[in-house]
Amino acid sequence: MLDLINDFSPGLFFMQALILIILIVLMRKFAWKPILNALSEREEGIADALAAAENAKIEMANLEASNQAAAQEARAQRDEMLKDAREIKEKMIADAAGQAQEKADKIIAQAQDAIEAEKKAALADIKSQVADLSVDIAEKVTRKELSQKDAQHALIEQLLAEANI
Amino acid sequence: MFRAYFKIAFFALIFTAFATAQAQEHNGDYAFDDEIESDGGKVNTKEEIDSYIDHHLKDSHDFHLFSYSDDAGVRKHVGFSLPVIVWSSEGLKFFMSSKFHHDDDGKVLVNAGDATFTKLHSKIYELDKGATAINFDADHHPTNAHRVFDMSITKSVFGLLLIGLLMLLVFGALAKQYKTKKIPTGFGRVLEPLVLYVRDEIARPNIGETKYRKYMGYLLTVFFLIWISNLLGLTPFGFNITGQIAVTVCLALFTFIIVQFSGNKDYWMHIFWMPGVPVLMKIALIPIELIGLLTKPFSLLVRLFANITAGHVVVMGLIALMITLKAQFGIVGSTGLSIFLTLFLSVIELLVAFLQAFIFTMLSALFIGMAVAEHDHHEHAGAEEDDIDEVRERFI
Numbered sequence: 001m002l003d004l005i006n007d008f009s010p011g012l013f014f015m016q017a018l019i020l021i022i023l024i025v026l027m028r029k030f031a032w033k034p035i036l037n038a039l040s041e042r043e044e045g046i047a048d049a050l051a052a053a054e055n056a057k058i059e060m061a062n063l064e065a066s067n068q069a070a071a072q073e074a075r076a077q078r079d080e081m082l083k084d085a086r087e088i089k090e091k092m093i094a095d096a097a098g099q100a101q102e103k104a105d106k107i108i109a110q111a112q113d114a115i116e117a118e119k120k121a122a123l124a125d126i127k128s129q130v131a132d133l134s135v136d137i138a139e140k141v142t143r144k145e146l147s148q149k150d151a152q153h154a155l156i157e158q159l160l161a162e163a164n165i
Numbered sequence: 166m167f168r169a170y171f172k173i174a175f176f177a178l179i180f181t182a183f184a185t186a187q188a189q190e191h192n193g194d195y196a197f198d199d200e201i202e203s204d205g206g207k208v209n210t211k212e213e214i215d216s217y218i219d220h221h222l223k224d225s226h227d228f229h230l231f232s233y234s235d236d237a238g239v240r241k242h243v244g245f246s247l248p249v250i251v252w253s254s255e256g257l258k259f260f261m262s263s264k265f266h267h268d269d270d271g272k273v274l275v276n277a278g279d280a281t282f283t284k285l286h287s288k289i290y291e292l293d294k295g296a297t298a299i300n301f302d303a304d305h306h307p308t309n310a311h312r313v314f315d316m317s318i319t320k321s322v323f324g325l326l327l328i329g330l331l332m333l334l335v336f337g338a339l340a341k342q343y344k345t346k347k348i349p350t351g352f353g354r355v356l357e358p359l360v361l362y363v364r365d366e367i368a369r370p371n372i373g374e375t376k377y378r379k380y381m382g383y384l385l386t387v388f389f390l391i392w393i394s395n396l397l398g399l400t401p402f403g404f405n406i407t408g409q410i411a412v413t414v415c416l417a418l419f420t421f422i423i424v425q426f427s428g429n430k431d432y433w434m435h436i437f438w439m440p441g442v443p444v445l446m447k448i449a450l451i452p453i454e455l456i457g458l459l460t461k462p463f464s465l466l467v468r469l470f471a472n473i474t475a476g477h478v479v480v481m482g483l484i485a486l487m488i489t490l491k492a493q494f495g496i497v498g499s500t501g502l503s504i505f506l507t508l509f510l511s512v513i514e515l516l517v518a519f520l521q522a523f524i525f526t527m528l529s530a531l532f533i534g535m536a537v538a539e540h541d542h543h544e545h546a547g548a549e550e551d552d553i554d555e556v557r558e559r560f561i
Contacts, residue, residue, distance in 0.1 A: 004410055009288070011251075011315035012224060013411040015322045020419060023329045023390065028382035031336035035360055036381055038343030045347070 207234075214485045218478060220269070223287040224319045224409055226262035230402070242267060247323055252314035253291045255280040262317070271299040271307065282313070289315050321412060324404040328393045332386075336360075363388050363526065371530035376537050380530070383423060387416060388526040395473060395518030399480075399511060407521070408473040410466070417466035420529040424461075428536040461532055465525060472521050476514045483507045 208217045229244040246263035258277040262284075266273050271285040274292065281292040283299055290310035292299060300308045318326070339353040339360075349357055363385050368377040394406040406412055434440060436454040439447050483506045490499040 007223065007410055008414065009224065009315060009409070009411045011317065012319060012321060012409055013415050014314075015316055015318075016325065016412045016415040017419075019322070019325045019329055020386070020390070020415060023332070024382055024386045026329075026333055027336065027386045030333060031340045032360075032382050032385050034340035034343060035336065035357075036364070036378070038340070038347075039357075039361065039364075042347050 207240075208485075209488060211489060214482075214488065218481045218485075220287070221403060221481060222405055222408055222474060222477060224321045224405070225287055226265065226284065226289070226317055226319055227267070228320055228323065228402075229267075247318045247320065249282075249289065249315075249317040251282065251289055251291070252316065253277075253280040253282070258282070271310075274298070283310065285310075289313055289317070320404060321406045321409050324394065324397055324406045325390075325412075328390060328397065328406075331393065332389055336389075359389075360385065367523070367527050367530050371527065371534040372537060373534060377530075380423070380427075380533050383419070384526050384530055387419070387529065388522050391416070391469065391525055392519060392522035395521060396515075398473060398477060399514055399518060405473070405477055407469055408477055410470050413466040413470040416469070416525065417462040420465060420532060421462035423529075424532045424536045427533055429539075431538065432536045461528075465528055469521050469525055472517055476510075476517055480507060480510055480514060483510055 208214055226249055227244055227246045229242060231244075232240060232242045234240050246261045249258075249260050249262050249264075251258050255278055258280055260275060260277050264273075264275045265284045269284055269286060271283045271290065273283065274297075275282045281296070283290050283292060285299070285307060289312070290299070290307055291313045293309045293311070296309040299310050302308050335352070335356065339349055339356050342349040342353050348354075364377075364381060367388070368381055368384050371377075372380055391407055394404070394412075397404040398406065398408065436458065437451055439450045439454070442450065483503055485503075486506065487496075487500045487503040490502065493499070494502060
């Protein structure tokens with residue numbers, strides 16, 4: 001112990017203290033401060049990046065969900081549109097059919113009218129011709145009657161019978 | 166810019182070192198060869214080995230690398246001298262240690278101005294006025310000389326300067342790397358985990374998340390200073406910086422001062438008026454706590470000093486086995502045994518070098534943490550319960 005105290009050199013102690021103080025001051029300024037700052041900065045950066053990644057993940061999930069919703073909506077819309085289109089098509093077909101029917105009916109009706117008119121004209125024509133013919137016949141018959149009384153009677157009888165029918 | 170400045174300073178230092186080393190060799194040729202080298206300066210007996218180890222453990226005023234005998238049988242020393250700066254009765258004196266001519270027994274006297282100095286067992290003495298030679302009493306203590314305040318750039322101071330410069334260069338470079346990139350490259354990649362280790366394993370858990378930042382400068386500096394010092398002590402350069410009691414006293418004193426200055430109200434309360442115990446007990450605890458205050462830094466300084474000194478003694482003793490066991494095992498046997506055991510112990514010492522730096526820094530951080538800790542006596546019980554719950558949860 002005495003040897004130890006004897007070995008203690010105040011000069012060395014002084015130099016060590018001096019060097020240590022200077023070294024601490026210099027190291028703090030030129031090494032430890034920038035190193036520790038950079039390290040904590042980097043750690044904060046890493047923590048931030050991790051948090052950002054986590055956020056991005058959540059956002060991604062949200063986005064995907066909303067995407068899915070949008071897709072669902074789009075699909076529904078498409079179905080609706082298709083349904084509408086089908087309805088319109090059917091309606092159009094139905095409409096066209098109706099119109100066609102109508103037109104056809106109209107044409108038929110016109111045709112019937114025309115036929116009726118023609119028939120009437122023809123009947124009139126026939127009537128006039130019949131009258132003419134009757135007159136001719138009567139003329140001829142009258143001419144012949146004058147020769148045959150019995151035949152005249154028979155004819156009249158015949159005519160009358162016909163007229164009854 | 167600073168880096169360039171340091172580089173220049175570093176190379177200048179090395180240049181002067183080699184320049185003086187050469188001068189030293191020339192000096193040795195004619196000045197003191199015949200005086201000291203009569204015994205060859207070789208270390209061959211047990212007593213010589215003991216004194217060599219003893220001498221190594223002390224600080225020295227010159228940087229001695231190795232010695233050899235040339236063809237003519239003249240002993241030559243290779244190394245360089247370091248400046249001696251002493252505060253004597255005649256004021257500040259400055260001269261190179263080469264003036265002592267490797268003498269360590271008070272035989273060579275150096276006149277610097279009006280004062281005369283001599284070196285005895287690695288310590289510089291100033292001779293009293295009128296004395297022409299040093300006289301010893303029965304215990305080999307000088308009677309007509311006294312020790313001076315020795316601020317020399319001794320081997321330890323030189324080592325400290327070297328380490329300081331190295332730390333500034335290496336960690337300054339690391340700091341500079343962060344300006345351009347987030348992750349350091351090259352050697353910085355080795356240093357960064359060490360800095361992180363000190364921060365995350367030593368400072369944070371012991372001082373606390375909110376307060377640790379203020380003490381990082383001291384803890385990091387001390388950790389790397391001690392570690393590199395210890396490692397340098399394992400090199401053949403023979404530094405023994407942390408084995409100097411003055412160095413460890415200084416380091417422990419720094420911790421002590423920092424702890425006292427950062428102590429909060431609770432800290433002083435626990436020393437002078439321990440809460441939660443009867444008044445009589447409080448009074449009885451004061452001296453005990455005061456002793457505890459002093460034993461903490463004392464244990465720090467003794468632990469570091471003793472571990473490093475013991476390591477050096479054992480390693481040197483094992484190296485010396487090749488001489489001490491030569492008679493029993495022969496040259497090859499003793500050398501092989503010595504190499505094997507030294508290698509084995511050196512590996513352990515490598516671990517001890519780190520461990521001591523770690524323990525010193527760890528305990529410093531712990532003492533600082535104890536001084537700055539916030540105690541909450543009223544909610545203490547509740548907090549403990551919480552902790553138990555937490556622990557239980559962790560197990561379940």
